[in-house]
Amino acid sequence: MRKTALTVLAAALLPVLTAGPVLADDANAEKSEDKQPKPPAAMSTVGGTLLGKPGTQVNLAPGVPVLPKKLTGKSWIVADAESGEVLASHNAHWQLPPASTLKMLFADTVLPVLPKTQSHKVTPEDLAGIGEGSSLVGVKENSTYTVHDLWMGVFLRSGNDAVHVLSQMNGGVRKTVADMNKHAAELQALDTRVVSPDGYDEKGQVSSAYDLTLIARSGLQKKDFREYSSTVRVQFPGEEKKPKKGKKAPKRETFEIQNTNRLLTGDSGLEPYKGIAGVKNGNTTNAGSTFTGVAERDGKVLLVTVMNPSEEEGLAVYQETARLLDWGFTAAGKVEPIGELVKPGSADGGSDKEAVGDDSGDKGEAGGSGGTDQAGLGDKASASGSSGVGIAVAIAGGALLLLAAAVFLVNRRWPLPDLVKRLPGR
Numbered sequence: 001m002r003k004t005a006l007t008v009l010a011a012a013l014l015p016v017l018t019a020g021p022v023l024a025d026d027a028n029a030e031k032s033e034d035k036q037p038k039p040p041a042a043m044s045t046v047g048g049t050l051l052g053k054p055g056t057q058v059n060l061a062p063g064v065p066v067l068p069k070k071l072t073g074k075s076w077i078v079a080d081a082e083s084g085e086v087l088a089s090h091n092a093h094w095q096l097p098p099a100s101t102l103k104m105l106f107a108d109t110v111l112p113v114l115p116k117t118q119s120h121k122v123t124p125e126d127l128a129g130i131g132e133g134s135s136l137v138g139v140k141e142n143s144t145y146t147v148h149d150l151w152m153g154v155f156l157r158s159g160n161d162a163v164h165v166l167s168q169m170n171g172g173v174r175k176t177v178a179d180m181n182k183h184a185a186e187l188q189a190l191d192t193r194v195v196s197p198d199g200y201d202e203k204g205q206v207s208s209a210y211d212l213t214l215i216a217r218s219g220l221q222k223k224d225f226r227e228y229s230s231t232v233r234v235q236f237p238g239e240e241k242k243p244k245k246g247k248k249a250p251k252r253e254t255f256e257i258q259n260t261n262r263l264l265t266g267d268s269g270l271e272p273y274k275g276i277a278g279v280k281n282g283n284t285t286n287a288g289s290t291f292t293g294v295a296e297r298d299g300k301v302l303l304v305t306v307m308n309p310s311e312e313e314g315l316a317v318y319q320e321t322a323r324l325l326d327w328g329f330t331a332a333g334k335v336e337p338i339g340e341l342v343k344p345g346s347a348d349g350g351s352d353k354e355a356v357g358d359d360s361g362d363k364g365e366a367g368g369s370g371g372t373d374q375a376g377l378g379d380k381a382s383a384s385g386s387s388g389v390g391i392a393v394a395i396a397g398g399a400l401l402l403l404a405a406a407v408f409l410v411n412r413r414w415p416l417p418d419l420v421k422r423l424p425g426r
Contacts, residue, residue, distance in 0.1 A: 039075075043093035044210075046188055048339025051092045051210060058088035059336040068323035072310035075209040076320070078328040081217055081294055081301040085337035087328055089209070092339075095191045096307050098207035099282030100135070100158045101290045102199035105192065105207075107154065107228070108219040109183040110170050116148040116224060118169075126168045127161055131200040134160035137257060140239040149237055155228040156259045158282065163198040173197060188342045189214050201286045209305040214341050216279045216292045216303055229278030232265055233258040262318045263293055270315050273322050279303075281317070289317035295325050302328045 038054075045052035058067060067088060075091040086092070121144045130136075137152075137159030139145065145165070153162035167176040176197045184192040191208035192215075199205075207215075219225040235254040243249040259265050261281050263273040275295040282290040288308035295302055304324045309316040 037074075039091040039094040043091070043095075044191055044208075046093070046190055047086060047210060047342050051086065051089055051339040054091055054094075056088070056090045057092070057338045059338060061334075061336070064335045065327060065330045068320075068327055070313065070323065071320055072312075072316065073306040073308060073320055075305075075307040076324060077209040077213050077303075077305050078324050079213050079217075079303045079341055080332065080337075081220070081303045084217070084341035084343075086210075086339040086341065087302075087331055087335050087337060088324075089338065092210040093191055093208050094307075095193075095206040095208055096290075097201060097205060097284065097287035098192075098199055098212060098307075099201075099284040099287035099290045100199040101212050101280050101282040101292055101305075102192075102194065102197075102205070102207060103154055103158065103163065103282075104212065104219050104280050104292065105180050105184060105189070105194065105215045106163060106166075106176070106197045106199075107151070107225055108215060108222070109180045110166055110176065111151070111219075111222055111224055114147045114166065114169055116146065116151065118147045119144050120147070120150075120165065120169055122165055126165045128164075129173065130160050130164055131196070131198075134198070134200060135260075136161045137236060138238075138255070139165055143237070143240040145237060151224070151228050152231065152234050152257070153236060155280065156231060156234065156257045158260055158280075160198040160200060167197050184211070184215070186345050187211075187214055187218055188345055199282055199284070199287075201284045209307050210341075212290075212292050212307075213303050213305045216294065216305070217341055218344070220279070220294060226278065229261075229280060230264070231259060261291075261293070262315055263291075263295075263322060268314060270318055273318075273325065291317045291321055293321050293325065297329050300329060300332050302332070304328065 041054065043052045043054070050057045056067065058064075060066065071090070073090065075094045075096060077089040077092050078087045079085065080087065122139055122141050124141050127139065127141065135158045137154075137157040139150070139153065139159065139161040147166070147169070150162040150166050153159035154166070164173065167173045170176045170179070173196075177194050180194040180197060181192075184190075184194065189207070189211035191206065191211045193204055193206050195202035195205040219229075233256055236257045238253040238255055240252055241250050261276075261278070262270055263276045264278070266272045273293070273295060275297045276293060277296060278294050279292045288311070290305075290307045292303065292305040294304075302325055304321050306317050306320050306324070309320050313319055
């Protein structure tokens with residue numbers, strides 16, 4: 001009887017004893033989740049109201065494929081690069097550290113300023129202020145490089161040394177940061193605040209998946225931007241060595257650099273993504289891994305940005321980007337868009353002044369609706385009758401509308417398929 005009683009008591013206590021640790025673990029897990037940063041309840045609504053809501057946004061309907069299961073990025077977006085339609089997103093406007101994906105904005109801002117054949121001899125001042133632990137391509141003092149060389153170092157090796165040299169050629173780091181912030185405002189990338197042109201972790205430096213996608217789309221309008229971001233490997237100039245007394249200068253050696261975009265090159269079991277053609281990856285302590293990629297398949301061109309995924313899976317930022325691209329190519333033409341990549345402020349009839357002031361989501365959306373100022377000019381022109389001032393204003397207004405239409409058409413399409421065909425192994 002005693003043994004029976006003990007057996008019954010043990011059986012009764014067993015669920016309680018075994019349940020205790022599990023409940024404790026669950027409680028700890030909940031506390032751990034509570035400590036994780038969460039997106040703001042209200043974010044910018046530039047591009048559409050749904051884009052300002054936290055969480056995953058997608059119009060699932062019969063015939064639309066479900067989203068991939070393994071998506072851990074704090075923020076991500078899938079968009080049609082040509083039409084600008086946003087197919088799905090997750091915390092699209094959450095302002096997060098961008099890491100080296102910010103170099104896309106640097107390139108889009110500075111590329112048009114410096115001719116790629118221009119040469120520059122690097123001084124110690126050019127390399128001053130580079131953050132500790134920065135990624136470097138190997139630019140050396142007292143050696144001469146072309147602008148083309150330096151851009152290869154920026155895109156392939158994410159070289160902060162190359163960024164700083166180009167910034168000095170642009171008038172200095174401070175001026176370059178100001179130029180980048182102004183250009184971000186013009187693009188209506190209003191989540192973006194630049195402190196360092198290379199994307200190095202700095203207090204207050206942020207962007208968003210939406211903005212990075214917007215910036216990439218703008219950069220990809222430029223032929224050189226497309227070339228640099230899609231180059232797999234190239235020879236980079238080595239250090240220039242002084243000739244010994246009475247002898248000729250030794251031949252300058254080169255060394256190979258390879259793109260750190262793993263969807264372009266493949267790595268550790270990850271195959272290059274079919275149709276990939278850029279754009280830029282990044283990784284810092286505060287930002288984690290970030291990536292914006294563009295790919296073409298069957299005439300459809302998609303842009304995907306992923307920010308700060310869990311690192312439980314190797315090369316997670318590339319794995320999740322590939323899954324979202326796969327989903328996007330399958331869903332394209334079936335899923336109703338949830339928003340759009342807005343056109344630059346100049347194409348919308350806005351102004352730099354208005355764009356810079358748009359800190360809130362509501363203001364950003366209002367600024368993106370476009371055309372208000374131009375309509376006002378047209379009304380004034382009509383009301384002024386045949387006066388010379390009225391006619392001049394009307395002509396100016398018409399010219400602005402034509403310019404806006406031209407910019408829209410440029411933003412609408414760009415020749416990515418030809419670029420993809422030139423890539424080795426595609």
